[in-house]
Amino acid sequence: MNVFLKIEGLTVEYRSGNRHVHAVNDLDLQLGEGEVLGFVGETGAGKTTTALSILRILPNPPAKVLGGKVIFKDQDIIQLSDREMRAIRGEEIAMIFQDPMTSLDPVKTVGDQICEMILLHRNCSKKEAWEMAGDMLETVGIDRGRAGDYPHQFSGGMKQRVVIAIALSCKPSLLIADEPTTALDVTIQAQILELMKELKKKYQSSMIMITHDLGIVAEICDNVAIMYAGGVLEYGSVMDIYKDPRHPYTRALFDSIPDVHRDQARLKVISGLPPDPTDIPSGCPFHPRCPHCTERCKTEKPEVVHLNETHWARCFLAQEEGRYEHE
């Protein structure tokens, strides 16, 4: 197996009437086996849409994949039949969703919801599946005696644990976690994050961690993809991105984090508005907000500039070493 996960030129659009929302535009991404990729971007950047495309569970209509390849373990999963794809979902690729409050079926017990996943992919009896579901609950820190309870009897943090238990129950080789902590309050966030770190060690699966929290990325990721307006602008190891960011947008993201050690009078906000997904700017999508914008940026889309084996950026100025020092 040469490629674990590689996305090339993925383009996804949401259509409603005459409105075309360009959610994902010509997106490139790669992920090696056992790696954890941080997928960072503002709200509306297309992170969830990308994740749903990998599992092929975009709502259709309105979503439509207009082009691109999603190579997973050497096969393009966009080309697979529905039946082949169903075998991959849950078994090979599993997902933890953004909002645990709405991710569980309200009329089924949590035990049944874990069992459903196990029964779909394992040859076992209902009773064995129920046992395994109990084991999974214990793995995520819930008493197995609660398997017969319904989602409304759990708190938000516990629901997210259940969702994690479902996702991990068939030991997927790729786990996509879509902002697993955003909807939870801060102390619970820390607990869930801790749990995910533990499970990452235990299960050794590759992971895509979608977030807009650069702190989370630093804690558990190996590589980072910086997403903007439906495309990846910069990709690299955590070291590369944190120590040597090359794209102006990545720089701006780091600048917008308040730093207690520096006496910053106020938070730096990225100037300008986030892009309108129905009307993505020509050339480099970040050019209207970029402090280093040139004429060329407005018309021509920058190609990928490789800085080392893993680090690349889509910016004409990426090669210019030390250009930020004067600021």
Added chain:
Amino acid sequence: MIKYILKRILYLIPVMLLVTLIVFFLMSITKGDPARIVVGESASLEEVEAMRESMGLNDPFFVRYLRYVRDLFLHGDLGTSYKSGLPVMKEIMSALPSTIKLSLAAIIIAILVGIPIGIISATKQYSFFDNFTMILGLIGISMPIFWLGLLLILLFSVRLGWFPPSGLTSFRHVILPAFALGTQSIAVFARMTRSSMLEVIRQDYIRTVRAKGQKESRITLDHVLRNALVPIVTVVGIQFGNLLGGAVLCETIFSINGVGRLMVDAIKQRDFPVVQGGVLFISLAFCLINLIIDIAYAFLDPKIKSQYK
């Protein structure tokens, strides 16, 4: 749960008492002298007065009402029909099986046809099937029972001779009246099933199931339909109630000796005890249907179930 059901059954008693009071009151202010009806048009004034006295019609309203309730609760006695002289209970009991057969057949047809149509429409939203059946449904909802009934008789009995036009003695007799009675419900169930399933299809938890690798057909039945069931069961209950009203018309058109027809005839002849008894039975049926629906909720919605534990 058992406790809850028992409690609900006990609640039926005051409700039914109130219903009897209202019906009794309405009957007592209706024009027409029951004594005159019993003795006939040609009887003299003295004879009528003697009859009034012996029927207890000269007693105050509440005395008469309490007597009625006492007889009902202690002896299951609903009085005697003015026309036939038979006990009302007996008349209703002989008419009841037809009405039950008819309305059960109608509701079962409506469920078996309406809900699957709704399921297919929801999974294939805006397809030809969806548009076609929803237009048909609109027509079905706005079709009056008596008109549809006559149309069905004209086509299937008179023209084609496939089904008998009247009576209720065999299975073949049930088909036409049950369809006439159930058509509106078919349309209501199809529309309700479709809309509440479309509501559920959009939910995040359906996406979670899809992400597990579940088959579309199982997603539709196990998760979407299952979650959409509460509103569907609600309209089934409401329609079942409405159907009892429709049965009156339907029994008249198809000459079926049911409770509805019994009451229509009784109203025409001012046979008050029969009317009262009929209304009482229909109200009781209404209450029982509601009770069953409420119990069904508890089984369908775990949130309600945990309240009753």
